[in-house]
Amino acid sequence: xxxRSRAEDLAxxxxxxxxxxxxxxxxxxxxxTWIYRIVANxxxxxxxxxxxxxxxxxxxxxxxxxxxxxxxxxxLELRDRLEKAIARLPSNYRLVVAAHYLEGVQxxxxxxxxxLPLGTVKTQLHRAKQQLRRMLETDLR
Numbered sequence: 001x002x003x004r005s006r007a008e009d010l011a012x013x014x015x016x017x018x019x020x021x022x023x024x025x026x027x028x029x030x031x032x033t034w035i036y037r038i039v040a041n042x043x044x045x046x047x048x049x050x051x052x053x054x055x056x057x058x059x060x061x062x063x064x065x066x067x068x069x070x071x072x073x074x075x076l077e078l079r080d081r082l083e084k085a086i087a088r089l090p091s092n093y094r095l096v097v098a099a100h101y102l103e104g105v106q107x108x109x110x111x112x113x114x115x116l117p118l119g120t121v122k123t124q125l126h127r128a129k130q131q132l133r134r135m136l137e138t139d140l141r
Contacts, residue, residue: 006046014042029112036105036113040095085135093128100125 017038025034086094095114099105107125111118 010042010046014039017042030109033109033113036099036109037115040099040114043095044091081136081139082132085132085139088135089128089131093124093131096121096124097128097132 014035018035021038025031086097089097096110099110099113100107105113107118107121110116111121114121116124
């Protein structure tokens, strides 16, 4: 999520679904896998909505000024380009990239949570990285 407020709304939705669904949790999978599946469903469902407008109060912009050091600005610029490139990925690639690289979810857990073969998860991550690399290289030109 690029918008902190929207992310908080979605997190609240996830917590409510987890709370309501706990009596129905059968224990066939790990609790973390079950919760991650709920997160994935909430995010996929939300994808159909138009993104909220970005504000200057965005957490990434707080405390930063045009006079910030070149390195800080370069890091911010790279992070922004990467976030925009990730946002342009197909939803299945976005999901596995965010889960594995940003949240540290292991391949096996991700495969179980998404009900996909392990090889499919690895392939999607590989293809997502290739697409990101191409997008970032194209943006530099």
